[in-house]
Amino acid sequence: xQEVTQIPAxxxxxxxxxxxxxxxxxxxxxxxxxxxxxxxxxxxxxxxLIQSSQREQTSGRLNASLDKSSGRSTLYIxxxxxxxxxxxxCAVPGDAGGTSYGKLTFGQGTILTVHP
Amino acid sequence: xxEVTQTPKHLVMGMTNKKSLKCxxxxxxRAMYWYxxxxxxxxxxxxxxxxxxxxxxxxxxxxxxPECPNSSLLNLHLHALQPEDSALYLCASSHKVxxxxxxHFGDGTRLSIL
Numbered sequence: 001x002q003e004v005t006q007i008p009a010x011x012x013x014x015x016x017x018x019x020x021x022x023x024x025x026x027x028x029x030x031x032x033x034x035x036x037x038x039x040x041x042x043x044x045x046x047x048x049l050i051q052s053s054q055r056e057q058t059s060g061r062l063n064a065s066l067d068k069s070s071g072r073s074t075l076y077i078x079x080x081x082x083x084x085x086x087x088x089x090c091a092v093p094g095d096a097g098g099t100s101y102g103k104l105t106f107g108q109g110t111i112l113t114v115h116p
Numbered sequence: 117x118x119e120v121t122q123t124p125k126h127l128v129m130g131m132t133n134k135k136s137l138k139c140x141x142x143x144x145x146r147a148m149y150w151y152x153x154x155x156x157x158x159x160x161x162x163x164x165x166x167x168x169x170x171x172x173x174x175x176x177x178x179x180x181x182p183e184c185p186n187s188s189l190l191n192l193h194l195h196a197l198q199p200e201d202s203a204l205y206l207c208a209s210s211h212k213v214x215x216x217x218x219x220h221f222g223d224g225t226r227l228s229i230l
Contacts, residue, residue, distance in 0.1 A: 089158055103174075108157070
């Protein structure tokens with residue numbers, strides 16, 4: 001059974017810092033990995049989806065990397081801003097043909113606070 | 117603004133009430149999902165519809181009844197809920213149920229059971 005872990009659970013940084021959020025998964029046979037952002041009381045916004053054949057995906061100040069063999073993904077945020085404060089979740093899809101097909105397995109999330 | 121629209125945004129109901137949550141998307145997606153999210157926890161999958169047919173029910177109690185009347189609309193009918201059912205209910209959609217299809221989420225309905 002796939003398990004997804006995110007470290008740290010919470011992170012507080014001053015504005016302008018570069019930071020790294022970590023996501024690890026137990027079953028390396030993933031098809032892709034998705035990073036989401038969630039603001040308090042809101043839904044999930046997809047930030048980046050990185051395919052298993054890719055090593056990196058970039059969008060603006062965000063860069064996601066994937067190392068399947070070690071079961072890890074990182075989300076790098078450059079020059080953090082107070083508006084980046086949110087919960088960040090990573091998720092992997094279930095196996096094709098299995099009972100978990102169509103199901104995303106989420107990590108517990110990292111709560112990020114960027115203070116001015 | 118999200119492309120998946122959920123109504124209402126907030127709902128307060130008693131344990132004997134019957135209410136419905138609504139989710140709509142116009143992206144032509146044929147897979148739709150209901151998730152439940154408790155505070156400081158990740159979303160938990162409840163139901164998956166594929167081409168308007170229920171394909172996954174994650175052993176959800178029968179007091180939650182999903183319905184997919186057409187490819188753009190997903191409802192969740194609620195009856196005789198318990199206080200522990202208070203949560204954020206999220207709807208999502210994807211092109212189809214497939215590992216390579218990203219899910220797009222709505223902003224959710226915040227449900228409080230008195």
